[in-house]
Amino acid sequence: MLEEELTSQIIDQQKFKTELAKKYTTFLSKYPEIFSDLISGSDFDFALYDSIEAYDNRSPVDIFNVYCNDHGIEIRPGRADDSDLELALSIKAVKSLIQTKNKVEYAQLLGYFFNNPDEEKGWIDFILHKRTQILIDMGYGRFARTAGILEEDDDVYSI
Amino acid sequence: MSKVKELEIKNKYTGEVLRTIPADTPETVQEKIKEVHASQNLLKEMDFFERAQLLSNYASKLRFKKKQLKDLIVAEGGLPIKYSEWELNIVMTGFRFCDWYYQFIEEKTLTSIEGEQFVRIRYIPHGLAACISPRNTPISLPLYQWGANYLVGNAAIVKPSTACPLTMIEAQSMMEEMNLPALEALNLVIAPGNWAVDEFLKSPLIKTLMTITSSHTAKDILVRYANILKKTVDKSMGVAMYTRPFKNFFFECAGNDAGIVMDDVNLEQVAKWNVMASYTNSGQQCFSMKRLIVHSNIYDEYIEYLIKEIEKLKYGDPTDPSTDIGPLGSRKILMMMEVMVADAKKYGCKIYTGAEKIDPGEDYGLFYKPTLVEIKPELCEDLTDAPFLWREEAFGPVRSITKAENLKDAIKLANASNYGMRAVAYTSNLETIETFKNELEAANIYINARPMLTDITVALGGIKDSAYPPGCKYYPQELVYGKYIYDGTPISLGKLK
Numbered sequence: 001m002l003e004e005e006l007t008s009q010i011i012d013q014q015k016f017k018t019e020l021a022k023k024y025t026t027f028l029s030k031y032p033e034i035f036s037d038l039i040s041g042s043d044f045d046f047a048l049y050d051s052i053e054a055y056d057n058r059s060p061v062d063i064f065n066v067y068c069n070d071h072g073i074e075i076r077p078g079r080a081d082d083s084d085l086e087l088a089l090s091i092k093a094v095k096s097l098i099q100t101k102n103k104v105e106y107a108q109l110l111g112y113f114f115n116n117p118d119e120e121k122g123w124i125d126f127i128l129h130k131r132t133q134i135l136i137d138m139g140y141g142r143f144a145r146t147a148g149i150l151e152e153d154d155d156v157y158s159i
Numbered sequence: 160m161s162k163v164k165e166l167e168i169k170n171k172y173t174g175e176v177l178r179t180i181p182a183d184t185p186e187t188v189q190e191k192i193k194e195v196h197a198s199q200n201l202l203k204e205m206d207f208f209e210r211a212q213l214l215s216n217y218a219s220k221l222r223f224k225k226k227q228l229k230d231l232i233v234a235e236g237g238l239p240i241k242y243s244e245w246e247l248n249i250v251m252t253g254f255r256f257c258d259w260y261y262q263f264i265e266e267k268t269l270t271s272i273e274g275e276q277f278v279r280i281r282y283i284p285h286g287l288a289a290c291i292s293p294r295n296t297p298i299s300l301p302l303y304q305w306g307a308n309y310l311v312g313n314a315a316i317v318k319p320s321t322a323c324p325l326t327m328i329e330a331q332s333m334m335e336e337m338n339l340p341a342l343e344a345l346n347l348v349i350a351p352g353n354w355a356v357d358e359f360l361k362s363p364l365i366k367t368l369m370t371i372t373s374s375h376t377a378k379d380i381l382v383r384y385a386n387i388l389k390k391t392v393d394k395s396m397g398v399a400m401y402t403r404p405f406k407n408f409f410f411e412c413a414g415n416d417a418g419i420v421m422d423d424v425n426l427e428q429v430a431k432w433n434v435m436a437s438y439t440n441s442g443q444q445c446f447s448m449k450r451l452i453v454h455s456n457i458y459d460e461y462i463e464y465l466i467k468e469i470e471k472l473k474y475g476d477p478t479d480p481s482t483d484i485g486p487l488g489s490r491k492i493l494m495m496m497e498v499m500v501a502d503a504k505k506y507g508c509k510i511y512t513g514a515e516k517i518d519p520g521e522d523y524g525l526f527y528k529p530t531l532v533e534i535k536p537e538l539c540e541d542l543t544d545a546p547f548l549w550r551e552e553a554f555g556p557v558r559s560i561t562k563a564e565n566l567k568d569a570i571k572l573a574n575a576s577n578y579g580m581r582a583v584a585y586t587s588n589l590e591t592i593e594t595f596k597n598e599l600e601a602a603n604i605y606i607n608a609r610p611m612l613t614d615i616t617v618a619l620g621g622i623k624d625s626a627y628p629p630g631c632k633y634y635p636q637e638l639v640y641g642k643y644i645y646d647g648t649p650i651s652l653g654k655l656k
Contacts, residue, residue: 052223117223125219131208132256132615 093122107148171237414580
């Protein structure tokens with residue numbers, strides 16, 4: 001399927017607990033192609049945390065999930081029924097991410113927050129709910145690279 | 160025999176004392192071994208996936224403290240800050256996705272010729288492991304040894320290098336902060352000198368000794384264990400009966416990796432990767448590309464590219480993000496580089512660049528400029544008479560380059576080594592690629608690969624003098640044994656009741 005043919009749908013947006021999650025889901029819905037490496041049926045959580053301590057306690061201020069169907073993505077409030085993984089984001093990171101102008105800038109900033117986690121500036125992390133090999137087969141490795149979370153090795157250390 | 164009670168850990172660039180830490184004594188080492196051994200059942204209370212999840216969570220902790228850890232790695236290890244990123248990433252990736260290793264130790268059913276399935280192979284942890292780590296990686300290798308044992312359910316004692324133990328001490332305190340279950344089954348030994356190895360060898364509680372060290376040190380450990388066995392031999396029955404048990408020895412040793420450059424690739428690109436693969440961490444890496452073998456058609460042109468890239472390398476303050484080459488780990492390494500270059504000169508070898516030292520006369524701030532030495536191919540074939548730089552591992556920033564007339568010649572030169580950790584080759588010819596895969600004598604073959612990969616699939620070990628046992632790849636699979644279980648109950652129970 002061509003990127004421009006991918007669709008996105010936000011379901012029950014009024015059920016989100018925070019305005020920030022509403023804004024973030026609206027932002028993500030503009031770029032369903034970010035998720036195009038994932039196989040249909042993939043479903044994972046985006047959890048927003050107000051501190052690292054809250055993350056340690058697994059107490060997000062808001063949570064939604066992105067489900068990949070045959071045509072694109074559906075964004076739903078709450079946790080996925082059988083979540084593949086959780087992408088954890090600090091509120092500060094989300095506030096910055098939704099200010100980015102395009103998906104390239106978004107991916108770069110997401111990668112920055114992953115590789116330079118900072119309580120003040122923002123951070124992201126992830127928790128795997130399924131075995132690594134299953135997630136690789138579902139396309140999450142490629143997704144992580146597209147989303148900016150995994151860097152090219154040359155970028156990690158380049159002379 | 161040095162059994163000091165305190166150790167001063169110094170900054171490798173400035174000489175500043177970073178911390179003074181208590182050191183173990185033979186008595187405290189034995190005490191720690193007993194404590195850890197007594198706690199090893201705690202690991203068995205969790206299954207593989209519970210332990211994997213905990214290590215994955217720990218990888219998050221490491222990431223959140225990345226800056227602090229990087230600063231320590233740079234200070235006590237002398238690694239340039241940009242390289243410390245790789246040092247941390249390789250271990251964080253390994254921990255984050257460690258359940259991936261399950262594929263190597265998953266219980267298997269065997270099917271007999273008659274189609275029956277009464278046999279299962281179940282993988283059992285060997286038991287308490289003692290792990291010894293080198294000075295060139297303050298965190299990745301000691302933590303990887305530790306994590307691999309935890310993952311499969313072995314208790315472990317890890318001895319980081321006394322030149323740079325602070326990063327591992329910090330890593331241990333992070334485990335304590337997160338209340339990592341069964342942490343009692345893991346501990347660090349801070350012990351200078353060879354006597355710590357003897358304490359590990361002497362202890363009957365230690366089932367496995369794993370080290371990352373030079374091949375010669377590894378052989379010395381075997382000799383020392385042989386001496387311990389000899390001392391305990393019982394001849395009362397008229398034959399020699401050795402009362403000490405076997406131990407498992409896993410040695411990941413030196414590399415003297417060949418890097419072949421054929422005449423059908425983008426030389427500028429390969430030269431960039433080559434320099435990264437050869438001089439990263441001042442060349443103090445077992446898997447560094449050490450012997451460069453270049454096709455004669457492009458030899459001179461390639462050398463020009465290579466020198467250009469080598470001379471771009473910036474050495475100096477490792478905290479500077481633009482620094483490529485940090486200080487050497489010890490004066491011994493500096494001396495070894497000087498000896499290797501002096502020896503090569505005796506053979507009439509040409510020095511293309513480098514061969515200069517920076518020596519403030521102290522045990523810190525030591526540098527050897529990135530060096531490229533040409534060795535004529537005819538000097539490389541007879542290993543009994545080859546220059547020291549060709550036949551032994553140059554664990555510093557000195558690299559050799561030689562010329563191959565054709566593919567066959569390149570393979571012959573690459574295989575002219577007592578070591579077989581990795582071999583790297585660059586070519587765009589698909590048939591040549593297959594020839595390299597089949598004929599290069601190394602446990603790990605990299606074709607057209609970017610250097611410094613952090614992927615979970617990156618393997619350890621080697622063949623020849625690069626590893627013992629030969630071909631070991633991923634610690635989790637080396638740290639278990641396959642228990643053969645034949646259960647004939649389905650067909651025999653009726654007869655036995």
